[in-house]
Amino acid sequence: MTTPILIIIFIIFFAYHFNKKSNLGKPNKKGREQTQKYYEEKYITPYHIDVYKPVFKKSLKILNKLIPTKDIGILEVGCGMGEFAKYLRKESYTNYLGFDISTSGIDLAKKRIPEWDEKFIVHSAYELEDIDFDYKVVVAIEVLEHINDLKFISQLKPGTHLIGSVPNYWSSNDEHLRVYPNKLNIWWRFKKYMIFKTFYKHKWNRYRFVHIFSAQII
Numbered sequence: 449m450t451t452p453i454l455i456i457i458f459i460i461f462f463a464y465h466f467n468k469k470s471n472l473g474k475p476n477k478k479g480r481e482q483t484q485k486y487y488e489e490k491y492i493t494p495y496h497i498d499v500y501k502p503v504f505k506k507s508l509k510i511l512n513k514l515i516p517t518k519d520i521g522i523l524e525v526g527c528g529m530g531e532f533a534k535y536l537r538k539e540s541y542t543n544y545l546g547f548d549i550s551t552s553g554i555d556l557a558k559k560r561i562p563e564w565d566e567k568f569i570v571h572s573a574y575e576l577e578d579i580d581f582d583y584k585v586v587v588a589i590e591v592l593e594h595i596n597d598l599k600f601i602s603q604l605k606p607g608t609h610l611i612g613s614v615p616n617y618w619s620s621n622d623e624h625l626r627v628y629p630n631k632l633n634i635w636w637r638f639k640k641y642m643i644f645k646t647f648y649k650h651k652w653n654r655y656r657f658v659h660i661f662s663a664q665i666i
């Protein structure tokens with residue numbers, strides 16, 4: 449009698465864990481970046497950004513600790529609808545430029561923070577040399593997994609601080625080109641380009657998490 453009960457308990461336990469693990473999503477087999485048109489449509493119906501609050505807050509905390517001066521030049525890649533810019537403005541940072549490949553994302557950012565409407569531009573992550581802005585900090589929150597991260601990072605000047613966050617899970621709509629499963633993987637991938645200063649793991653649940661880090665470009 450006890451054997452069937454044990455088997456049932458085992459099946460329930462296994463199914464529960466398998467289901468949680470499947471939250472990590474299916475790998476992006478094509479490994480191709482989503483198009484600009486795709487990102488245009490993404491912001492036509494804006495998504496709920498509030499879930500990312502802990503990531504924005506932690507990134508801000510890292511920035512505050514790293515650089516206490518409020519007029520430091522901050523460049524944000526893939527700023528989307530400008531949520532992190534909202535945090536920066538509230539914290540009295542003044543010298544900011546955010547860019548994104550999505551016009552609808554940038555339009556939304558301008559609408560959400562009208563006081564900063566000139567601080568948002570449509571631009572590609574691969575043409576940094578065309579950006580006329582003096583920055584000491586680059587922010588990349590949930591962006592590096594969407595782009596050729598090494599190509600982007602190789603454009604950054606030595607001495608620049610990078611604050612970023614990267615997930616360990618795939619996206620349901622093939623937005624992620626890769627995932628970053630652990631700290632060692634992140635360090636190994638970027639070690640040629642930067643020296644890491646801080647690492648923080650934010651867990652959404654037992655399996656899904658993001659690493660938030662700061663580093664200095666060498």
Ligand SMILES: C[S@@+](CC[C@H](N)C(=O)[O-])C[C@H]1O[C@@H](n2cnc3c(N)ncnc32)[C@H](O)[C@@H]1O
Nearest residue numbers: 487526527528548549550572573589590591594
């Ligand atoms: C997951 S969203 C993150 C948005 C924002 N950082 C946030 O946390 O709310 C990824 C962003 O990267 C932008 N993006 C994707 N490819 C890009 C590229 N090649 N150049 C600039 N931005 C890009 C997308 O338009 C999108 O807004």
